[in-house]
Amino acid sequence: MNWVEILGYVASFLVAISLMMSSIVRLRWLNLAGGITFSVYGFIIGAYPVAAVNAFIACINVYFLIKIYRSQVIFNVIKSGSESGQSGYIAYFLDFFAEDIKQFYPDFSRRLTRENREYFLLTEQEKVVGIVSGIRHSDEHFEIDLDIVTPAYRDYKLGHYLFGANNIFANKFGFRKITANVQTKEYQAYLEKVGFTQQATHIWEYQTPSNF
Structure with missing residues (x-):
């Protein structure tokens, strides 16, 4: 197993763990990390559709994290x-x-x-x-x-x-x-x-x- 394969497993692990989070903030952060890691993995192995989709998912997570932190919690x-x-x-x-x-x-x-x-x-x-x-x-x-x-x-x-x-x-x-x-x-x-x-x-x- 080389480092590229390990990167793919790490990305999969981050995405899977994120879906187990009860806290929306933790889910978004872990899913963001997983999306970025998967995107990098996709570019490295030449799977550009995988890279593009996960880059888009990462952007969605960034958007919602900004929205969460800017929202007024009362x-x-x-x-x-x-x-x-x-x-x-x-x-x-x-x-x-x-x-x-x-x-x-x-x-x-x-x-x-x-x-x-x-x-x-x-x-x-x-x-x-x-x-x-x-x-x-x-x-x-x-x-x-x-x-x-x-x-x-x-x-x-x-x-x-x-x-x-x-x-x-x-x-x-x-x-x-x-x-x-x-x-x-x-x-x-x-x-x-x-x-x-x-x-x-x-x-x-x-x-x-x-x-x-």
Whole structure:
């Protein structure tokens, strides 16, 4: 196998992997890389129709990536209620994503009936795309044990919106201390990305600024 054949396999791999992405942005980037690699491969082996089609596909991906990054994304977080007042929509959402919740938050079902549970809807413009839920331990301390969003929004943007530089979640609802109950490596990796640090086994914390 020479380097040209390897290039063709790499191109095929990139295109195939891109189609497995739930995030549209990741899909576009990987598909762009695959299209460019396939186009180069096509020119090298003299398969000009293959090169031309994949160059066109790469251009389409560039167009949509520019459109995505230039578009104004309007996120919001809305308090929905307590466990006793769980809305029909929340119950539907939890049931619809029951398998994902079991995979990423295996302790949630056991903690579901804890007192002082609250739910927050995550929205993108008028569309509900996720739910944050947890236990309010005091007026200033909230412990998250569920942060589930639809597959297309699992790219940290919502996490950075909630817990990033402006710390919308804490500021909007008056929390000085936010902790998270962590049961899986996937959730741990997410928390690290959005600014949490580990404090104890299964407990991660995002401390809001002292001048809050």
